[in-house]
Amino acid sequence: MGQKGEETRNRLLDATQELIEGGGYSGAGLNQVIAASGTPRGSLYFHFPGGKDQMVAESVRRGGREIGRAVEELAEAVPDTASLAVAVLTLLGDRLEASGWRKGCPVATVALEMAATSDPLQEVCSEVYGSWEGMLRDRLAADGHPEAGDVAVTVLALIEGALLLARAHRSREPLDRVARRIVTLL
Amino acid sequence: MGQKGEETRNRLLDATQELIEGGGYSGAGLNQVIAASGTPRGSLYFHFPGGKDQMVAESVRRGGREIGRAVEELAEAVPDTASLAVAVLTLLGDRLEASGWRKGCPVATVALEMAATSDPLQEVCSEVYGSWEGMLRDRLAADGHPEAGDVAVTVLALIEGALLLARAHRSREPLDRVARRIVTLL
């Protein structure tokens, strides 16, 4: 793949991610993706012969990797898992508020929309969440925490839930409340 | 409104709720709603002159009330808030698994899809979540729990997050793990 092709492909994925975060799978209409990315329809099906589902799947995976990397960076700058959780809540809260309550979790909306109807997309979402759970579990186990598996899933659920409530209320309050309380969990 | 009209209206709301739980706002196409409910298209616009958004809004509110009532019933049969939370997780887990991982939270998908684009629907979702938070807060305060506000939001976030992960993984595991850990929060 030449450099030009790579650029076009990335512009498509950028636009898809952006639109997905705002309104999920159905919020990322191909017409919108094309308009936002400035690439013609034909290029889309050249780079993603599997059509919309393939492009969305790659976008979700990409969004998941980006968050994963950001969390790993935070993890190195912080003493324990409790402060990591708070730092993640702050980071995601900033991102959410700065985007006008549009950019929450890049996986959640697609997961809820498509988990029941599309096996491939359900698998992608499950895989991304699984990788995040793994990161948290390893970190907790390294801290010598017992029940690391249960706690990792609980922390992830808490963050995802807080993000959902924050979007629904268009307010940081749920994130702040959870941040205050998450310490007792660890 | 006569009895016949009431029935039609309820059949429409039933179908809308069912479809929304499976795939959110966009998963509830009007063609599917009228096919599932057996009512003609025109009746829909007679009972919901505001169109799809009005019908979805009422469905979400209705779904929220149903869950709210179920939780209130559980609350009477249980000693403290910790066991209430576990009971709710079990109830929702049963519902989710029995529906083939389709019926999770009747609000979450619409909230994530529409919170950024539709003010009226965002308000409805915020209102339903607010009422659930209120129920939990009152219950916690009655137990004499300090920080009832923060804890109520945290418990709700935890349940919503666990439900999201369970749908994404098509597995009860996240619900079970959270149920085991939620006690330490209370």
Next chain:
DNA sequence: ACCTCATAATAGATCGGTCTACATATTAAA
């Protein structure tokens, strides 16, 4: 006769997807 409600035909927009034509590189042969 009046209001409530049911019914179906249809409009107009938008959906994801396919198709063909064209431009630009890259490689191979002369």
Next chain:
DNA sequence: TTTAATATGTAGACCGATCTATTATGAGGT
């Protein structure tokens, strides 16, 4: 080094299906 052949992308018209919404008409109960 020029030319031919092939691979890589770009570009947009077009398709059938589906979307939400509107309309006109008439049945049914009070």
